[in-house]
Amino acid sequence: MTISRRVFLKGGGVAMLGFGAMPSFLARTVEATATPNKKILVALFQRGAMDGLNVVVPFGEPAYYRMRPSIAIPQPSRTGELSALDLDGFFGLHPSLQALQPLFHDRQLAIVQAVGSPDNTRSHFDAQDYMESGTPGVKSTEDGWLNRYLQQQKEEQSSPFRAIAMGQQMPRMLQGAAPALAIPDIRQFQVMAPGQISGAMSGGFEALYAQTVDHALRGTGQETFEAIDMLKKIRQQNYQPANGAQYPKGRFAQSLQQIAQMIKGNIGLEVAFLDLGGWDHHVNEGSVQGQLSNLLREFGDSLAAFHKDLGETMRDVTLVTMSEFGRTAAENGNRGTDHGHANCMFVLGGDVLGGKVYGKWPGLEREHLYEGRDLNVTTDFRQVLGELVQIHLGNNQLKYVFPGFTYDPHKALGLVRA
């Protein structure tokens, strides 16, 4: 088992943080010898089952247009009307993802098509559960795959911000024995006492927990107050996105911006989680415009802003998207789509070997469809996540992170640079 002693602070990191006393765990890690840059993984869950066929459009596939008479995205057009944005002559992005097209051509963005779970469930509940526990078909797995990664890659003294979920509840993916923090908004992470006594209360709690003989509470107390101090400093910096990045409005973009803020603040963030719901379009899904289009614009613009904001730092960051399953290949009687099987995933970052749509395309002719109706899964979602855990994060214990899944390096897609 490898015990990594990766360094949280590198180069100018100390200077950036350099007000007041440095939190003790950071001071400890600074002493460790310099090793390669700390890698960061951001996991984004699109809850509700995104319609991958209208997001990464197989415009070279006649069956696609046959099965989706009212909602299909037209083939790339040279005359300017809204249509698929060509990626490789066969697949194209939904026009609302315009912000992501340059990232694909700059090889920062990779796409995996026809990826999903081997389990055949079409229940949102079960499928999300499986994708987050990382054990399709096994319901009683208590912890999430991302937490198992953290457990396995134990840091000797880890930052309280090592694993962050942007939200009120700890998502399934990050539940487990390794510490993780769920915060809906970093501005709220503080002792909420009335102004006149806030200093005294905060100081009082800190002193109470510093002196307790209870080992677990003492350690957690120390971590908590260090964390509060660190976030206070980040907040004081009055965050302005860099490089002219403009995040859209809304909770999702704000969460991404706060993740960028924490990454740049060098507070020891290693994995982050956020989600975006509203993908369950059974009725009036829309085509180049409409419900899906609006949601995709928020999604794409936010990701592009995140990428721009992080700039150079993006070389250490990989963001991966997932959704519990795809939707029916054919549209239904309500100009929408129903629960299907395979979907697509986006992988964005400096380590990514982008500019390519990965995965074997199974085709949309009836005989190629899963149970005669859905896009077939040709890549297990754990293959994608496994490559990121193994190559990007540098963890070889995939048996532990994805028990029951045999990761075959020969089948590797080669999504990220070794």
Add this chain to the structure above:
Amino acid sequence: MPARRRRHRQNDYAWTGFLAGVFLAACLFVAPSLDAIGAQQHNKEKKKDKKAAQLSKAFRGKLPITELSEDEATLHALNRLAFGPRPGDVERIKKLGLEKWIDAQLHPDSLDDRTLDTRLEDYPALKLSTAELVDRYPNPQQAAKRAGITLEEYKRGMDAEADKSKAPREVVLELSEAKILRAIYSERQLQEVMTDFWFNHFNVFAAKGPVKWMLPDYEREVIRPHTLGKFRDLLYATAKSPAMLFYLDNWLSADPKAYAQHAKEIEQRRQRFNRLFGGDSRIMIMSRPNANRPNFPRPQNRPQPGQPPQGQAKQPRGLNENYGRELMELHTLGVDGGYTQNDVTQAAMALTGWTMSAPRKDPEFHFDEKIHGAEPKRVLGHTIHAGGMKDGEELLDLLVTQPSTAHFISTKLARKFVSDTPPVALVERMARTFADSDGNIREVMKTMIYSPEFWSRETYRAKIKTPFELVASALRTTGANVERPRALVMWSARIGEPLYACQPPTGYSDKAEAWVNSGALLNRLNFGIVLATGKMNGAQLDVSALLGQNSGTDPDAVLTHAVEVLLGGQVSAETRAVLQKQLNDPQVLQAMFDDPVKNVDAGMITGLVLGSPEFQRR
């Protein structure tokens, strides 16, 4: 298989690989100082033990209390067998006698609970059947369809009328509020603790499909009546409950052979129909509402309402092992209970046909012979061949009487009530009682309560409160008046325990490590502040009254009183010194000076004590 899954279930495994490196390092640098503190503490306690005179017979009866004082034993009982003390509880119990109080708690029907019942009248959903709940809090999609409008129109209508009271989530919210009110106000405290325990043991998840409408019935009819009764009855009741049948999918489970035969017969009937009348009867059959076909539950990927059924290729039905597995691993034998994958499959086969009618309308258990696997089953070396529905019952009876089950249930009870790592000898005695009493839960509890381990110094304040326990005990201890506990439901979730919303069938953990982390701790502190400074919606707390009328004038008296009221006077000298120091903070002195009612210090001290390490324990 079980071996692999065990690694998943227990958190200990995460650390094993590091014991050599990290732990050793930690011991070298941290442990000596901690040990010293621990040893000092221990010596002090030892001295206290000697001072604790033999407790009076009238107080303790036959309870084997030798290491705790009367006050400590009373607080301990209130913290373990109840959700903490209310103002005056300790005196009342000391007067009544601890054994008598415990005996009454073990027989909840003997206790008058009308005050609580009055409070619960504000929650109509609690008393309704699942069918009535589906009707009164309809699924928006179905309600819109019935009204002939779109889902958006229906939702806009609800928003316009500000009438969210019909939303299905209200069912779960009502139940959650009631759970909090019961924990705070019920006289039948042990009953409430046990209900929490058994619901968690037989966990179902509110957000899975129609389970939310089934919850009131599940808690009221399935869990509550058996909390101190026979384990067998509890197991039977859960096995046949719509909530469990749906949550762990057993209602869909079918013997593939029996199902194929059944499907063939239906197809033949269809063809006969077509020959006689022409046309395709399939669409007609399929578009009938599910409720009309109670004997034929459909897989989960049903067509959405308002959408034609074509294109929904019917999947062949097969065996679903989900319930069979959790029944053994989580409900009875435990993961080390000595069963194999084959036992799981065979158990699932014995339970085929245990299904329900109309899950989304008026769910009711029934046995469906047509999808039941009739061949003999072999489980744990026993042959199960009672036939039909009796196969499942024979299986449950077999599981109830296994020594593994007695041991597993006793371990879980001891972990909840005694310590995260309960003494082995105690668990063995409890397991023996379980076996000898035919799984009588009350008897097992008695064995535990009448054990010296339960009353040992080591056990005292050894458990970390779960978020729900923290919220309930804070409200009880402060004697706040709770009118609408919705904010408290939210706080329990924020601290890490959303009620009725534990997704995996394992239920919430009963060990400290699951609950102690930075985010949760900060929320514990903030919860205490909000409550103590009078900002908790729906819960009024008058700190001045709680800590004495002239609290503003003498900060020292306030502190002494706060520690007395909130922690039974038991706090380390260090904690006391810290609290003292905070009162003398210039910022606080100024605030006290500015505040005409002089209760800044009372609110602050109460908040600090509720957030203190001592109050996080029970």
